[in-house]
Amino acid sequence: MSSLASLTRDLVSIPSHEGESAAGDFVESWLRDHTDAAVTRDDHGNVIAQRGDGDASLALVGHHDVVPPDESQVDADGGYVVEEREGRLYGRGTADMKGCVAAAMLAVRDADPAGELVFASFVGEEQGGLGCQAAIEDGFAPDYAVVGEGSTGYSAAGVTDVAVAHKGRRGSTLVAEGGAAHASEPDAGENAIYRATDAVDVVRDLDFPSTTVLGHDLRGSVAVTEIEGGSAWNVIPERCAVTVDERTVPGERAPLDRAETVDGVAWRVDQDLPPMACGDADFADTVLDAVTGAQDGAPDHVVKPHATDAGWLAEAGTDCVVAGAAEPGEAHTADESVSLAVLERCREVYERVAETWPPA
Structure with missing residues (x-):
């Protein structure tokens, strides 16, 4: 035995x-x-x-x-x-x-x-x-x-x-696209980091999802956990990526697609564990x-x-x-x-x- x-x-x-x-x-x-x-x-x-x-x-x-x-x-x-x-x-x-x-x-x-x-x-x-x-x-x-x-x-x-x-966990990425330019002439380009930070502001204002299961409250969360962008100190960045960690609850999701209302920003889901x-x-x-x-x-x-x-x-x-x-x-x-x-x-x-x- x-x-x-x-x-x-x-x-x-x-x-x-x-x-x-x-x-x-x-x-x-x-x-x-x-x-x-x-x-x-x-x-x-x-x-x-x-x-x-x-x-x-x-x-x-x-x-x-x-x-x-x-x-x-x-x-x-x-x-x-x-x-x-x-x-x-x-x-x-x-x-x-x-x-x-x-x-x-x-x-x-x-x-x-x-x-x-x-x-x-x-x-x-x-x-x-x-x-x-x-x-x-x-x-x-x-x-x-x-x-x-x-x-x-x-x-x-x-x-x-x-x-x-x-x-659950939904991991996603916000990708901001802009236009490169010399940093001495910032208006000649579109700063992707600025667009990304505008999208971060949208995420920061989202309500956390919540629900109740058999009388127990379950509250999710949304957090920006990584940001990557830029190529040199004197170049207006043309791309910036932001990682978002969302802890999901049954039947509710944070409306992360709202970040796409910022010009040049696209949202993609990388992992979605239910x-x-x-x-x-x-x-x-x-x-x-x-x-x-x-x-x-x-x-x-x-x-x-x-x-x-x-x-x-x-x-x-x-x-x-x-x-x-x-x-x-x-x-x-x-x-x-x-x-x-x-x-x-x-x-x-x-x-x-x-x-x-x-x-x-």
């Missing part, structure tokens, strides 16, 4: 920041060897498994790719360093999110599912959800999903909550009941500030919540780690939800 700590350690030790195939091989082989699930590996590298049947399907969703590791997280042979200290497992991917992938694998093995239980570990989440998008295009469409991204430490330290919504909102209060409450029963704390429904694959699933029609072990600030760091006790809690939660949803 695989313990959660050893399974997580084995999975975390496999490098998966440049290529996910080895980690996917491990997940696929383990599921074939230790469960009676029907396991598939699609053309994109996603690992998907199915157990049980019923009128509604519940998916336990994660990803086995990671961001590039810090030098301290790689050993001399190129493998990932994994260390256990004081009840925590340290290493790239422990928190984001191989620990909860391992917890979901054990839940798939051990649960007596109430309906169709689906497991999915995607590739390319750190590249904007490429694997999840591809799976959806190929027909992946569970009715419900628990996405194992971090939801611990939001309502109180150490408490695992249930995120019923999260923000937000998530759970539309089924009963499902959200069922997961909260499971989380409450698995710990001593008093968890709550919360909202997350950043995008996950739950956004792509929700956009495609799946009712999602996020429930996982990672705490704010743990992921993507040189000392990334996860609490083994909280991982065990999440394994219990996933198993409980699988055995109670959908309701009879």
